[in-house]
Amino acid sequence: MTARLRLGVNIDHVATIRNARGETYPEPSRAAEIAMLAGADGITAHLREDRRHISDADIDELSELCRVRGKPLNLEMAVTEEMLGIALAHRPHAACLVPERREEVTTEGGLDVAGGHNRIAPAVAALVGAGIRVSLFIEADPAQIAAAAKVGAQVVELHTGAYCDAVRARDTARAEALLERLKRGATEAARLGLEVHAGHGIDYATVAAVAAIPELAELNIGHFLIGEAIFIGLDSAIRRMRALMDEARAGRAPGAAA
Ligand code: PXP
Numbered sequence: 001m002t003a004r005l006r007l008g009v010n011i012d013h014v015a016t017i018r019n020a021r022g023e024t025y026p027e028p029s030r031a032a033e034i035a036m037l038a039g040a041d042g043i044t045a046h047l048r049e050d051r052r053h054i055s056d057a058d059i060d061e062l063s064e065l066c067r068v069r070g071k072p073l074n075l076e077m078a079v080t081e082e083m084l085g086i087a088l089a090h091r092p093h094a095a096c097l098v099p100e101r102r103e104e105v106t107t108e109g110g111l112d113v114a115g116g117h118n119r120i121a122p123a124v125a126a127l128v129g130a131g132i133r134v135s136l137f138i139e140a141d142p143a144q145i146a147a148a149a150k151v152g153a154q155v156v157e158l159h160t161g162a163y164c165d166a167v168r169a170r171d172t173a174r175a176e177a178l179l180e181r182l183k184r185g186a187t188e189a190a191r192l193g194l195e196v197h198a199g200h201g202i203d204y205a206t207v208a209a210v211a212a213i214p215e216l217a218e219l220n221i222g223h224f225l226i227g228e229a230i231f232i233g234l235d236s237a238i239r240r241m242r243a244l245m246d247e248a249r250a251g252r253a254p255g256a257a258a
Pocket residue numbers: 010012046076096098106107137157198199200201202220221222223224
């Protein structure tokens with residue numbers, strides 16, 4: 001079991017709401033401040049090629065905020081020349097390389113590292129060379145994990161989306177199989193010397209099983225927390241998620257006394 005499981009809060013969808021009205025509010029940087037005060041260990045933001053939520057100006061602001069607060073910024077980015085240039089100019093603490101298709105609603109599936117070695121390896125080398133911790137967002141697939149280690153990434157983030165969808169669909173058999181796959185993937189990635197993260201689609205109902213995977217060092221959670229913030233506030237939503245992570249990590253049932 002690694003030490004305390006870190007929580008990266010993804011604030012993209014604060015920008016989605018702002019952009020829906022073409023307004024200047026709500027500000028992702030304000031959400032990032034609240035998230036850090038509520039116990040987020042870092043802030044995650046995805047600068048998409050189409051800028052549908054986070055903007056270049058947001059990245060400027062979040063970079064400065066994280067620097068001042070001494071918290072890591074994790075920049076999610078596609079493997080393109082443009083994004084590489086932006087990452088190298090900002091030098092965030094971490095970059096998470098993700099697949100990106102313009103027509104998708106969210107990041108669908110993991111990065112094909114095994115099939116994209118020649119494109120991904122130079123990007124990883126450039127980022128690592130600039131002192132940026134590189135994470136690859138992949139499915140918990142042995143070929144992808146092996147390829148991630150081969151291209152020189154320090155971290156893999158295992159895609160939890162399919163598992164979370166299966167839980168929400170009450171497809172227990174599929175959820176169990178997908179959770180086993182995540183567990184095996186985490187073990188294999190750690191064996192290869194990779195730091196292991198997980199994320200996508202996590203909510204209160206799915207966080208415990210994921211957080212209990214002992215090799216995991218960090219979870220990245222966004223959409224559910226921003227949605228829950230509408231009802232109970234961002235601070236409370238993050239504190240509750242943090243508590244569920246800590247309980248799972250300590251092997252306690254949700255709500256049990258410490
Ligand atoms: N990790 C990665 C690599 C992502 O692309 C996303 C979505 O932007 C997340 C985590 C967070 O997913 P969600 O918003 O579903 O919690």
